[in-house]
Amino acid sequence: MSSSALLLLPCMGPKVKNTVHLFDLNKLQRQANIPTQFMWPKEDMVGNDGVFDEPLIDLEGFIKGDEAATAKAVELVRTACTNHGFFQVTNHGVDADLIQAAYREIDAIFELPFDKKLSFEQKRGGQEGFSSAHADRFSTSLPWKETISFRHRGMNSDSDVLDYFTSALGHDFENAGRVYQKYCEKMTELTLIIMELLALSLGVDRSYYRKFFEDGSSTMRCNYYPMCKNPGVTFGTGPHCDPNSITIVHQDQVGGLEILASDKWLAVPPRQDVLAINIGDTFMAFSNGIYKSCIHRAMVNEERGRRSLVCFVSPKEDMVVKPPEDLALGSIRVYPDFTWSSLLDFTTNHRRTDTHNLKNFFPWLVSSQSKVPT
Numbered sequence: 072m073s074s075s076a077l078l079l080l081p082c083m084g085p086k087v088k089n090t091v092h093l094f095d096l097n098k099l100q101r102q103a104n105i106p107t108q109f110m111w112p113k114e115d116m117v118g119n120d121g122v123f124d125e126p127l128i129d130l131e132g133f134i135k136g137d138e139a140a141t142a143k144a145v146e147l148v149r150t151a152c153t154n155h156g157f158f159q160v161t162n163h164g165v166d167a168d169l170i171q172a173a174y175r176e177i178d179a180i181f182e183l184p185f186d187k188k189l190s191f192e193q194k195r196g197g198q199e200g201f202s203s204a205h206a207d208r209f210s211t212s213l214p215w216k217e218t219i220s221f222r223h224r225g226m227n228s229d230s231d232v233l234d235y236f237t238s239a240l241g242h243d244f245e246n247a248g249r250v251y252q253k254y255c256e257k258m259t260e261l262t263l264i265i266m267e268l269l270a271l272s273l274g275v276d277r278s279y280y281r282k283f284f285e286d287g288s289s290t291m292r293c294n295y296y297p298m299c300k301n302p303g304v305t306f307g308t309g310p311h312c313d314p315n316s317i318t319i320v321h322q323d324q325v326g327g328l329e330i331l332a333s334d335k336w337l338a339v340p341p342r343q344d345v346l347a348i349n350i351g352d353t354f355m356a357f358s359n360g361i362y363k364s365c366i367h368r369a370m371v372n373e374e375r376g377r378r379s380l381v382c383f384v385s386p387k388e389d390m391v392v393k394p395p396e397d398l399a400l401g402s403i404r405v406y407p408d409f410t411w412s413s414l415l416d417f418t419t420n421h422r423r424t425d426t427h428n429l430k431n432f433f434p435w436l437v438s439s440q441s442k443v444p445t
């Protein structure tokens with residue numbers, strides 16, 4: 072057996088008995104051919120059709136309360152979110168040095184020996200820890216990436232991220248913990264600004280959405296996509312919609328994020344000063360289906376490893392997701408009420424996230440609610 076694909080003890084999946092493989096991508100990236108488990112269906116492997124070049128949204132004027140700048144930002148957000156659910160912001164208040172520090176700290180962690188990374192491996196059904204290709208959860212169409220995830224509980228948490236780093240990785244990673252504590256706090260601040268912009272763009276009260284996110288339950292995820300010798304057969308992250316509310320993404324200079332707009336895959340050129348915002352399934356429901364959950368994917372690169380910093384923003388788990396009255400057009404509701412915790416349970420434990428999460432989620436929710444406990 073090769074040392075980069077270790078065979079471990081069998082583990083129980085929901086119904087079938089699986090054998091879990093662990094893949095050390097830092098070793099595999101040097102081999103000429105990737106393991107078959109990483110190969111995606113041929114029909115998914117379509118190239119892009121061009122470059123995403125819609126205007127960047129400058130948040131400076133909006134944050135300062137400038138009326139003309141606000142009207143411009145609101146209009147750009149409305150157009151982007153009704154068309155495809157993706158826009159990019161500048162002057163967002165997240166310091167360039169903080170972003171660079173976040174990459175430096177996470178690089179050091181991804182460079183740790185594989186065994187050390189496995190010591191804080193993400194548990195089944197859990198949201199935090201290291202994952203290599205999600206190979207403990209899936210056995211086909213594996214993503215060519217390593218991830219490290221951790222939770223942040225919004226404005227009322229003092230040191231949750233720092234505590235995670237010191238307890239899971241040890242005191243040597245205290246500085247990494249401080250950097251990511253700050254990064255996550257900045258993500259919460261930006262979330263509240265974006266929520267106001269989204270509310271104005273939908274014509275509802277400015278503060279309507281932001282209050283749900285002050286004490287939300289976001290997950291921060293750092294992605295490392297090693298170089299890949301067979302870029303035409305696999306994805307870093309396959310085509311999907313994010314199930315959460317909005318996602319705030321910083322990609323490094325390698326590039327690879329692509330979005331689907333008017334049935335065309337468009338490559339998003341990387342820019343150090345820009346943060347990308349995706350509308351996710353939960354915000355689509357919050358807007359009564361007016362805003363689209365963005366279909367997107369992350370490509371691998373044949374020559375260089377790529378990193379991205381992703382904040383999956385969500386409201387508190389038990390909050391009932393429903394649109395404001397003003398958007399329930401003539402009281403027509405596109406989606407039934409649900410809680411973020413039930414959608415999270417569905418995407419984590421029942422069905423792999425793809426481009427049709429809500430379509431699959433609601434029948435499951437109805438059937439799981441009608442089951443009488445024995």
Ligand SMILES: C=C1C[C@]23C[C@H]1CC[C@H]2[C@]1(C)CCC[C@@](C)(C(=O)O)[C@H]1[C@@H]3C(=O)O
Binds near residue numbers: 383419
């Ligand atoms: C609730 C979640 C499931 C995923 C992590 C968060 C938000 C996005 C989801 C994901 C990134 C979408 C693509 C597939 C996935 C398996 C991945 O490649 O990481 C998804 C995440 C997951 O299930 O861990």
Ligand SMILES: O=C(O)CCC(=O)C(=O)O
Binds near residue numbers: 308320322328379
């Ligand atoms: O790496 C990226 O650019 C995006 C990753 C992504 O879409 C995700 O983690 O959900």
Ligand SMILES: [Fe+2]
Binds near residue numbers: 313367
């Ligand atoms: Fe995503």
